[in-house]
Amino acid sequence: MVSADNLSLERHGAERLDCAALPILSHLLALADTLPAERAGTRLHGIPALTALLAPDAALGHLAGVRLGPRARPVRAILFDKTADTNWALGWHQDRVIAVRERIDTPGYGPWSVKQGMLHVAPPAALLAGMLTMRVHLDAVPATNAPLLVAPGTHRLGRIAEDRIEAVVADHGSVACLADAGDVWLYATPILHGSAAAAEPGRRRVFQVDFAAYDLPSGLRWLGV
Secondary structure (H helix, E strand, C coil): CCCHHHCCHHHHCEEEECCCCHHHHHHHHHHHHCCCCCCCEEEECCCHHHHHHCCCCCHHHHHHHHHHCCCCEEEEEEEEEECCCCCCCEEEECCCCEEECCCCCCCCCCCEEEECCEEEECCCHHHHHCCEEEEEECCCECCCCCCEEECCCHHHCCCCCHHHHHHHHHHHCCEEECECCCCEEEEECCCCEEECCCCCCCCEEEEEEEEECCCCCCCCCECCC
């Protein structure tokens, strides 16, 4: 069984970058303090301070560019804030939707939904396969504080039917993505992942950002951050 220390983005679909965000951690904490503190997840858009931190020449944007190329740009951002009062569990699943600016009915795109006032749509699996998800940890995540679990290699399987997920996880195994404050985890966006409720609940804030390096078809446009 592969361990978290041996995961690679290319082979397993996930990789930890120790201390990658530590130089800007104080800026990220200050930004988090301006956002709602009672929501499990807050979708972020139109926040200049966040946009600056994710620019191609900024630390986090550069990390994405190294993996996706010079056209990499952030296309969706969420702050997850798990506390003793918002100690949720998240079943195994794939991220299957993207945020866009307006609805333009396009073959292969659907169904449509609205999440916190932002328009989302499920794109073809091939589009998700070319995306990168970054999780920037503002707090330490030991084994007792509900680390994200990933099933290595499942990013290569395309869209996995709901009734097959349990068997796929059993076949591929799972790895707990532990982190210190300032660590960054990179994931292939379609990887199967989940999270249990914390055994010893503590503050667990994570900025999660999706990156893409291509335009959408038929006039569709990424919402961006």
